[in-house]
Amino acid sequence: MDEEFVVGTWHYVLAKHAKAMCALERELGDKHGLGASEFEVLDRMVRHDKKLRLQELCDEVHLSQSALSRVVARLEKGGLVTRGVCDADRRGVFVCITDEGRARHTEALPTQRAVLAGVFSDTPALTG
Amino acid sequence: MDEEFVVGTWHYVLAKHAKAMCALERELGDKHGLGASEFEVLDRMVRHDKKLRLQELCDEVHLSQSALSRVVARLEKGGLVTRGVCDADRRGVFVCITDEGRARHTEALPTQRAVLAGVFSDTPALTG
DNA sequence: GCACATTACATGCATCCGCATCTAATGCAA
DNA sequence: TTGCATTAGATGCGGATGCATGTAATGTGC
Numbered sequence: 462m463d464e465e466f467v468v469g470t471w472h473y474v475l476a477k478h479a480k481a482m483c484a485l486e487r488e489l490g491d492k493h494g495l496g497a498s499e500f501e502v503l504d505r506m507v508r509h510d511k512k513l514r515l516q517e518l519c520d521e522v523h524l525s526q527s528a529l530s531r532v533v534a535r536l537e538k539g540g541l542v543t544r545g546v547c548d549a550d551r552r553g554v555f556v557c558i559t560d561e562g563r564a565r566h567t568e569a570l571p572t573q574r575a576v577l578a579g580v581f582s583d584t585p586a587l588t589g
Numbered sequence: 590m591d592e593e594f595v596v597g598t599w600h601y602v603l604a605k606h607a608k609a610m611c612a613l614e615r616e617l618g619d620k621h622g623l624g625a626s627e628f629e630v631l632d633r634m635v636r637h638d639k640k641l642r643l644q645e646l647c648d649e650v651h652l653s654q655s656a657l658s659r660v661v662a663r664l665e666k667g668g669l670v671t672r673g674v675c676d677a678d679r680r681g682v683f684v685c686i687t688d689e690g691r692a693r694h695t696e697a698l699p700t701q702r703a704v705l706a707g708v709f710s711d712t713p714a715l716t717g
Numbered sequence: 718g719c720a721c722a723t724t725a726c727a728t729g730c731a732t733c734c735g736c737a738t739c740t741a742a743t744g745c746a747a
Numbered sequence: 748t749t750g751c752a753t754t755a756g757a758t759g760c761g762g763a764t765g766c767a768t769g770t771a772a773t774g775t776g777c
Contacts, residue, residue, distance in 0.1 A: 466708075466709075467702070467705045467706055467709045468702075468705065470605075470709050471609060471705050471708075471709065473730095474602050474605050474606050474609070474649055475606070477598075478602050478603070478651075479651035481602070483597060483735090483747060486735090487769085491742070495751080496762095496763085498763080498764095506743095514725090515725075515726065516601075516724095516726085520593060523603055523606075523607030523608075524618040524723085524763095524764080524765095525725095525764070525765050525766080526726075527726090527727075527728080527764080527765065527767095528763070528764050528765070529726095529729090530726060530727060530728085531728090531763080531764085532763090533610050534727090550724090550725080550772075550773070551725095551728065551772060551773085552724065552725040552727075552765045552771065552773070553726080553772095554726065574592060574595070576591075577595045577596065577599050578595055580599075581594075581595045581598050581599065582595075588710065589615065601732095611765090622752090623759060623775075624732095624733085626733085626734095643755075644754095644755070644756085652734080652735095653734070653735050653736080654755085654756070655734080655735065655736080655737095655757075656733075656734055656735070657756095658735080658757060658758085659734090660733095662757090670753095675755095675775065678742075678743075678754090678755080679741085679743085679755095680741065680742045680743070680754065680755040680756065681754095681755060681756080681757065682741095682755075693772090699753090700756090703730060712755090
């Protein structure tokens with residue numbers, strides 16, 4: 462394991478993450494009233510195109526269980542998703558994206574893509 | 590600009606950042622009483638091996654000016670760095686790592702390297 | 718069936734962050 | 748010099764996060 466390489470990669474990740482996250486927070490917030498986490502959750506919902514257990518979302522977004530719980534609560538308050546109890550396991554919660562949630566996602570997607578394109582335009586490809 | 594590639598790279602950065610950051614926070618915190626940001630600042634100080642203006646540090650660590658100000662305040666309270674006014678420009682502040690700060694960094698460095706090695710061990714190289 | 722461990726999610730709490738703003742020092746133009 | 752813009756850093760504030768814990772539902776051993 463080349464230590465130089467590992468540290469270099471870490472610095473790269475730190476820099477890109479900071480730049481992209483900061484820009485996303487600003488752009489998505491100003492233009493669409495969404496935080497980066499909120500958008501991320503909406504994005505997952507749209508991709509899966511079905512109601513998801515909170516736990517399933519937790520595996521995909523990089524948030525703690527408690528943070529995700531609150532993000533979903535915020536989205537629900539904004540009318541972008543609904544929460545419903547799971548009949549099979551009544552501890553569980555299903556999250557379901559609303560039409561307004563889909564619309565907001567559709568509206569915000571180009572903004573996200575533009576930000577990411579700007580940040581990663583100079584990135585070399587990964588050798589698989 | 591291949592959209593697929595950009596989004597893929599972003600997901601990679603998100604995943605690695607979350608995993609590494611979380612592990613660093615835990616390991617550095619438990620074993621050495623340092624946060625990731627604190628370690629980052631100490632690391633920059635050691636690398637430069639001289640007293641730095643707060644502003645110079647700000648260019649290197651991915652923190653807002655206010656966050657950096659507070660990280661340095663915490664480090665000072667812990668005796669790991671000292672702050673001194675800059676004679677040339679008395680608005681400026683010089684940050685200077687202490688012997689204890691160096692010792693703590695030396696002690697924590699292997700922990701950081703181990704965490705990063707674990708996280709990035711499966712990472713392919715970047716094509717220059 | 719009953720007691721206890723476990724799981725899914727919610728919430729109290731402390732911490733850290735960024736933004737906006739404040740203060741003090743510097744630079745500059747007239 | 749005087750007045751104003753700018754810069755360096757500190758700080759008030761609101762918001763988001765993670766950890767620990769709480770609550771309710773489910774699973775398990777006996």
